[in-house]
Amino acid sequence: MVEVMKKMMMSDPKWQALLRLFSDKQVAIRVLRKQKEVLMHPDSLQMFEEGYDPATQDGMVKFTNIYERMDRTAMEECGLGDYIKDLKLFKILKVIVPLYINDPEIMAELEYMVKIGNLFVTQDIGSVPPDVNLVSMETKQEIPLSQFHSRKSRPLVIIASSLS
Structure with a gap:
């Protein structure tokens, strides 16, 4: 996948x-740090909170649009806006991750992403997952994941996909 992205x-x-x-x-690190600053700013977090509803059909599109706006802001605040002005769709991670996938220093800069909410949370195999709420697409009611996992002695597997 990473090689395909590089070729493209x-x-x-x-x-x-x-x-x-x-x-x-050093440029990559500077941009990632600025991206973190922009994404973790209270105004940005509020924008995600108000503008992203995973229960709606266009929820992922709205999330992507907000996230791209934050990436553009980070690039502009680093004085690098000219590099992306003609790109229709731009994501910082789409460029940096394929270049530095095996670089521990760069990957360490991305550890903050788990703090943006449950959207980026990953778990180690065997660890106890957080009890998150699932949203019913029909009733919009939130249901704790633990209610679906009745056989605690057996692993729970969640398969999710995205159209993006």
Whole structure:
């Protein structure tokens, strides 16, 4: 998957410029830190809270639009807005992660993402997952995941997908 992303980006001159920019590790770290600052700002968190409803049909589209706006803000605040002005869709992680997937320093910069809510939470195999609420698409009622897991001695597997 990472190699496919790199090949796709290498075929487009606009993406090539971004790849060259982010091949400087210090630039990548500076942008990731600014992204964190922007995403964790109370105004941004409120925007996600108000604008993203996972129970709606267009919830993921709204989430993606808000997230892209935050990424653009981070790039502009780093003085790098010209690199992305002509790109229709831009995501910082789409460029940086394929370049630095095996770099512990860069990956450590992304650890904050678990704090943006349950959207990015990952669990280690064998760990006890948090009891999160699932939203009924029909009634909009929140139901704790633990209510669905009646056989505690057996593992619970959740299969989820996205159209994005």
